[in-house]
Amino acid sequence: MADMSAAIAHIIAGEIAAKPAQVTAAVGLLDEGATVPFIARYRKEVTGGLDDTQLRTLEERLGYLRELEARRASVTQSIDSQGKLTDELAAKLRAASTKAELEDLYLPFKPKRRTKAEIARERGLGPLADAILADRAKEPSALAQSYLKDEVPDVKTALDGARDILVEMFAENADLVGRLRGHLRANARIVAKLVAGKEEAGAKFRDYFDHWEKWANVPSHRALAMLRGRNEEILSLDIEVDWDDTSPVKPVERMIAASVNVGPAGGGPGDAFLRDVARWAWRVKLSLHLTIDLMTAMTEKAEEEAIRVFARNLKDLLLAAPAGSRNTIGLDPGIRTGVKVAVVDGTGKVLETSTIYPFQPRNDLAGASAELAHLIGKHKADLIAIGNGTASRETEKLAADVIARLTGPKPRTVVVSEAGASVYSASALAAAEMPDLDVSLRGAVSIARRLQDPLAELVKIEPKSIGVGQYQHDVDQGRLAKSLDAVVEDAVNAVGVDLNTASAPLLSRISGLGPSLADAIVTHRNTVGAFANRKELLKVARLGPRTYELCAGFLRITGGSEPLDASSVHPEAYGLAKKIISACGRDIRSLMGDSATLKGLNPATFVDERFGLPTVRDILSELEKPARDPRPEFKTATFMEGVNTLSDLKPGMLLEGTVTNVAAFGAFVDVGVHQDGLVHVSALADRFVKDPHEVVKAGDIVKVRVVEVDVQRKRIALSMRKDGGEARPAGGGGGRPQGAPAGRPQGNFAQKPNNDRRAPPPGKGGAGGGDAGGALAAALAEAMKRRGN
Incomplete structure (x- = not known):
């Protein structure tokens, strides 16, 4: 077990540019239940300063490699129980670095349905296959005469049985399959073609009506576009191998024959027979298996990239600049149903709502302008947030005309993405927050709040509904959800939240908490009153010392009994912080923000057995800029x-x-x-x-x-x-x-690739020459359907 853990730590260390000891330390913390945000922020000494990006990769790879090790142990035990585990095979199993390599090795020993090769062996044809391999100078048909009997009435039946045995031998040769897979990945191309009669229905896919490019070069967005076209039955997709090779014996067939020392030409009758078997093995067995493997790999690679892009966009959106605590009017544009209006105060509390009808069919421009001007003046609105949907620009012009006629302070208009607002409006959460408001008006409230604080409002919406993804409904939804949840968690904890004002959805994303504890905190706050200090969190039902350790540093209390509670300094380090403050001979409230004094300190003088330089420097930075917000300035x-x-x-x-x-x-x-x-x-x-x-x-x-x-x-x-x-x-x-x-x-x-039209056009059928086109396409579609695409 220790050797396995050390091997995993070594692999991951190389992938995240860290030392194995750092990985081992982080794995230990994760296994103890620590969260990535907590480890990244408050356990820098333990991990050597691994950041949240490295830790997320570590966490993901740790899961994969542990699954790989569990599968390795299962496969090894299965083969050993069959009495077939040799030292050489055991070494290969230990060296397999991916699940695909492991399964290739296990294939010959994997329990399976009765095959043609097994039937041929039962008929006593195994020695015939061995004899053909051993003596290439003899005519295989002559060798077959010795194996004729009731179950094998003629030479053709005997040779077909020997062929079936040899085909299975090729298909279960892990080294050969690995080489063929590598050859395909380097040289195969994917071909997309229009399904007859679908020109009009598939107009949006017309760039792929007659398209090909090398498999290795397909970017994720083109792969996902073609896969969607295939799933919508607009496109047919195929993998072509050695499409540019005009020789009578294709490279893949030569590779298979070479695995039993048969050249592309010449030799005895046995060599000619084996070349035919190699060709047959490719066409009926290996091409189908490896083409599906390639299509699956392309899909997984494209999904991984799409999820990565979505996650990065979501992070940027969540960490967008907040407009701040200002009275804001939210406008949810509409034409026939009117423009929904909601006024919220600096804390997001709903002050008033209305609906105006400046557009068709009512065309009540005067009434709409008067109502909007009234609400601006009554509530002294500083900002007007306008959803970017239908009639957005017309609504923006209406607001601009109203503002132009105002004599007093003029609010600023901002167009805001309304993606996900309708989803939130109809949710149980919105109904609980605003039970007295119509669903349509809740959207206007959300638009206003997401201008004030994008992070606080967007966490209420399922990340997939926020709308910054690329073919997001085409990717593995489980992996997508896991990745996006991690992004939201990292963003919320990077900013921190106000313990006394944060909503339950926002609190639920804090390290160590979840929906249940978040609700418990809000219930406690509503029943007992505002928290005076972080220690009072321990009075919340079911919130124990371990959870307190994980969450306390990310929860802020402004104006409480302990000034440090307003900072990101963790309560476990309050003693160290007060030691630093004492060294300055100042009161904590007067020292906070005094950059000159704090920069004059030597961090090394405050290092002790528990806290190293990373923590000391973090505390100094926090005292210098207390409760600093990592988000950019609003514009x-x-x-x-x-x-x-x-x-x-x-x-x-x-x-x-x-x-x-x-x-x-x-x-x-x-x-x-x-x-x-x-x-x-x-x-x-x-x-x-x-x-x-x-x-x-x-x-x-x-x-x-x-x-x-x-x-x-x-x-x-x-x-x-x-x-x-x-x-x-x-x-x-x-x-x-x-x-x-x-x-x-x-x-x-x-961008579409610049296909070289001098190359041979895509063939009509499947891989390696097109002999199995229809069957291959059907098998590919079925295999991808089983993956859930």
Whole structure:
């Protein structure tokens, strides 16, 4: 067990650029129930300073490698129980670094249904297969004469049985299968074709009606687009192997034959027979297995990248700048049903709601303007948050006209993404928070609150509904949910929450807590009153010392009996903090924020047996900037006047916009026309950009130039380059990513590869020449369906 743990620690250390001892220490803390945010923030001495990103990767890989070890033990025991575990095989099992390699080794020993090869062995044809392998100079048909009997009436039956045995031998040769898999990954290509008669229904997939590219080069967004087209029965997908090799014996067939020392030509009659068997083994057994393997690997790789992109976008959105505690009016735009209006105070409490009808069919512009002006004046609103759905720009113009006529202080209007607002409005949580409000008005409240504090409001919504993903409904939903939950947890704990005002959904994301304890804290707060200090958390039902240790540092109390409770200093380190304060000869309240005095201290003088330099430096930083918020300063984009719809855009226009989503192929930008435009990765900067996240993130305010507008396909190509180059890609990427904000379907000029038309066109059938095309396509579809795609 210790050897296994050491091996796992060594593997993970290499993957996260750490030392095995650091990994071992972090694993120990995780196994004890510590959370990633707690370890990253308060156990730096133990782990050597591993950050939350490293720890998340460590946690994920730890689960995989432990599953691998458990499977290794199970496989080894199974083979040993059959009396077939040799020293060589045991060494190979120990060396297998992936589940696929392990299963390749286990295949010959895995209990399975009665096969053709097994039937042939029962008929006594195993020695015939061995004889053909042993003596290539003899004619196999002559060797077969000795094995004829009732069950084997003729030479053909005998040779077919020997072939079946040899085919199974090839298919269960782990080394051969591994080499073939490597060959396919390096040389195969994926081919997408339109299903006959689906041109109109599948228009959004037209970039893939006749498309191919090397398997190894397929980016996640194109893979997911093609897979969706296949699942919607618009496209057929196939894997072609050695498509550019015109020799009569394909490389894969040569590799199989070579595993029994048979060359591509020449030799005796036995060699010719074995070459035919190798060809047969590829076509009926190995091509199907390995092609499905490749399709599955492509899907998993694409899903992993899509989940990573979604998680990174979600993190940026959650950590977007808060407007702060200001009276805010939320406007949820609508045409026929009216614009829903909600006024909230600086804490998010609902002060008043209304519905105005400035648009068709009522066209009550005067009444709507009067009501909005009345609410602004009555509640001294500082901000107006406008949802970015249908009629957003028209509602923004209405608000601007009203503000222009005001004589007193003028509120600032901000367009806010309303993705997920309708989901929240209809949720049980919204009903509990606002039982007296109509569902439609709850959306306006959410829009106002998410401007005040995006993090506090967005945690109430299922992450998948927030709308910053790429083909998010096409990926493994379990893995997606796990990844997004981790992002939300890290974001909430990075910021910290006010213990006396935070909602139960926000508290539930704090390290060590969950929905049950969060509800218990809110119930205690409502019954007993506000918490005077962090220690009072121990009075909450079912919240014990261990949970207190995990959560206390992330919960803030402003104006309580202990000034340090307003900081991120953990209660376990209060003694150290007070020692630092005492050394300054100052009162804690006067010292907090005194950067000059604190910077004059030598951190090393406060190190003791329990706390090292990382903790001392964190405490000094917190005293220097108490309760600091890691989120950026609040700012917004200013949309161009008169540009409200797609048809208002003209090539060459310079606009300001907000980045709403970042994908592998570029960034989507809201420029105020209800249709996000795409800045392709090649147009993000005047230099080569490999990853769009190097340049932008969700929520950034950017300057863009309109390159092209396709009104019919609702696509906008934008550029952020300053050199005047357009750098627009050639093709599309299969429609907007799922998860785009409702009412603002996003365009997608995702790049399509430059297929070399000099190469041979895709074949009609399956891998390696197309002999099993229909069966292969059906098997691929069935295998992928079983994965839940």
